[in-house]
Amino acid sequence: MRVAASDNNNGYGFTFNGNFKLGVGETDVTPDSLVNVCNTTAFYSSPLGFKNPSTGKALSFSTTFVFSILPEKNPYNYQSHGISFLIAPSNNIPGSSTPPAHIIAVELYMFNSVGVDVVNINRSTPAGYFENENGEFKKLTIASGEPIQAWVDYDSVRKKLNVSLAPINTNQPNLPLLSIDIDISSIVSDQMYVGFYSTSQSSNILGWSFQLSGKAQLDLSNLDYFSKGKHTKKKKIIVISTVSAVAVVSVLLIFLVIFLWVKRKAKFSEILEDWEVQYRAHRFSYKDLFKATKGFRENELLGRGGFGQVYGGVLPNSNTQVAVKRISQKSKQGMREFIAEIATIGSLRHPNLVRLLGYCRRKGELFLVYDFMPNASLDKFLFCKSEKDTLNWSQRFKIIGDVASGLTYLHEEWVAVVVHRDIKASNVLLDGKLNGKLGDFGLARCYKHHGNGPQTTNIAGTLGYIAPELARYGKPTTGTDVFAFGAFCLEVACGRKPVERRAEPGEVILVDWVLECSKKGEILKAADPKLKNKFEAGEMELVLKLGLLCSHPVAEFRPKMSQVLKYLKGYDSLPEDSDTLWTQEHWVEINDSNMSLSHHLTSQLQDSVASLTITELFTSKGR
Template sequence: MYSTVTEPAAYYVKNTELKEDMILESGDPIQAWIEYDGNFVNVTICPFHLNKPSKPLISHPIDLTPFVQETMYVGFSASTGQKSSSHYILGWSFSTNGTAAQLNSSRLPMAPSKQNDGSSFDSRVIGLIVALSTVTVLLFGILIYFTLYKRNAKYEDLEDWELDCPHRFRYKDLYAATRGFQLSEIIGVGGFAAVYKGVLPTTGTEVAVKKITQSSIQGLREFVAEIESLGRLRHKNLVYLQGWCKRKNDLLLVYDYIPNGSLYSLLFNQEQGFVLSWEQRFNIIKGIAAGLLYLHEEWELVVIHRDVKSSNVLIDADMNARLGDFGLARLYDHGTDSHTTNIVGTIGYIAPELARNGKASTSSDVFAYGVLLLEIVCGRKPVDSRNFFLVDWVIECHQLGHILDATDPKLNSSYVTEEVKLVLLLGLLCSHPKPEVRPSMSKIVRYLNGDERIPSIDNWEAFDSSDETYLKFLETISSDSITKSYRLSSIAGFSSSSMSSGR
């Protein structure tokens, strides 16, 4: 228990502000009154032979309504300091309606006198026995510790990056949770890992276990990156990393299980027969923006996700967005520039400047977010074929004055026109070819909340995705450095064409 308020034992002298200290070790009987009027708890004590003081020793405001039940127990507790002591309740009176009845002092028993414990052993003998027993227990404990440590060290050698990580799971618990990593428990497969649904045997909690491919250097890099970044991040719109496990070549990450799977599956999996309403889509859009704002501006370091896309956005039971898969993420201090120069990401979401310098930034995340906005509103993939680019198509609709024609036909025109126009224009602004034109995530959140008007968009002719140079770039990075994968459900956000180069 933790004390909300404490006072040294004392009482106020009658009709004065003078406080008289009480010596609890004296053994003299003490009266105590504990009164609660629904707003304050008043505690008063004094020697037994005196009348109740007019002013309580403690008067503390508290609401006990959440704890008071129709039927409940009332009791006492006591604690000792550095010395051993005994506490006796000689009598008590209790009332739930008004002041409790006064105790009849003539009927109260006397406190028992202190008696010898009857021990026939010399105190020095007892002390020696206790000392020897303590040393024996300590030595036995040290022996057990080193025995278990050496046994575990054969399989799990700690490395420097493992010291400040979140909860570490036991391999046998994850093995049992996934029923021995059976194929029937797989809910997603990517270039370097498979994801299994599991139920932890210790708590019964549903989790998603991401198992990194054995003997994969790139898989190890992704494993370390997710622990170092996602392991310390806490936001309602990010996937929560519960912990991890490393045993020999088995690398495992444990996440919350997200029941509704990825945004990609909800947008394009027709077998589900489910269509996201505009209200749900707009809420998801705001949730992703809030998560990216936290990564870019609100956390202690700047986090560049580098793979923002619909398959990396998971939808929880309340249809809220949770951004996941931080295997490509990079961290750096606020006020400094990222030193990352590898081209990573997914075709269709890669910012044009990455083709020139490969330098990822918060602005390249904003570009991917802009493409994702258009994908959510239009219900079409960023790149459907060699000749179709979603951004170009929406620009064309905008220039013709029919931007609403780009809206997903599955919505059946059931949407808020102003919100759809706002998101489409914001998607175009975020995916502008010039990084300096793109807004920050804090600006984006203000636009979405209606706190600020979105600026006009000009000079879209400056960029054309069908340009031969850009197409050659896409063809080059697609040939050998794309890892084909598929997505079934739930966690870890694997893409249908994620670039493995530079991970």
């Protein structure tokens, strides 16, 4: 065992160029500078100063080590976690009274998972690494017996803990396997021990370097494990140094270069069929989207739901911020029609619509590219726990008008009629000035002439926003959009979703409760309590009654969106008898439709892009 220690301007550090065993039931050979409390642990002999004496803040640290774990003969032993790198106030971990709140553990599980356990943070991810060349994720087998190098780095300025793995003789990945935002100043003490703990039968640390306030470095060529057989390799080099061998190697190198080039091209290869040529203007390259989202890395994830994941990014050529929705789609049925819809809807231009910029498809996946909205979706403001973060009434009233304006454009003002089919608060996005923009056109359908309905009979949408006739016949119309808009109005005004299973009896269905309050002359009682009665009573009453009118079970009683916009702008007044339009017979109709909705969905779903996502929407995953 070769040990080197340093104490310089960059901080204190040490390096072990050798190996020591850690294993249950093993007889350990412990270097002089290590202390074994039992045969499962090995700590550096002296505690290290982890805090800046003048500020009391934790210092940055870096460590790297090479380990190997032999496979277990008994597969049930894989429940043991393998090896853990520890930072602890004591070097007597097993059976000690050291509180977990003061231990930082990076765990390398034998069932091929890597985890970080710090106070209330317990994060894990599959073992592997991201290639520096193209960001592709490669899996690693922890208990393979092969040497693997690990890096654990903490940045005290950015307050970020990063963990990386890689095969031996591979550079440290630029993209860490795990990255956690955490300030360890309250976790570490002034003096802390560093070392390892293992519960596997046979674990080896082949080399280890640690550095405070600096970067740990480990020279792999000096490790005992890699020093064996160097003399034999020299002899082999002499044998193959003939002219004929050089020629063979040259040919192999040429083939290798060609192979790597083809492999790299295949990584970004895309499907482009003949019928897609006409939609080329709306198509993005996968390579650009990969670069924009930094390889669809976890840090760029904006949200996930029934339709897939949404990532933020910046297009490399134009520096335009975009949101990229990644949808898994293995079926080809209806893809031509779906791309045609994207091309058509991509031509929509209105200040209250999120632009669908285009698409990309590759290896069974579909990517939709939208304008980026910095304030995300409306539901995050409506249903936030903190009252101070919720929207005030004037902001909500304006957003309702924004959505009504966008829907009027879709239904009555564009060259074709577009039925959105999924209007709800989570699909209303907010720009930097909190202007409402209707987004997510993944289910939208358009038809060329006003007065003709779309031909699709797939039920699409979200429970609570689906009109009775859509549940019964499966045919979307502008009237079914108006019904969903009514549910949206009540959602915004009342601060709760259309169906709230945990609500009091009589309040589970939002429209039932608002109608009951209206009949009693107490409609303002339904207003969102987070507003604390700070709203304009006339506007609130207008929105609640308009929501009831638009949510009427009979489509003929619902107004068009252009009329809705007139009500909201004060150009026309609501019908005085709008409440009395609701009768007991209408309630029987809507309840019967809702009871048969689940069965109807099962029989109507087809193998298409839209129908693939509907079943997930009705399991309350949301988007």
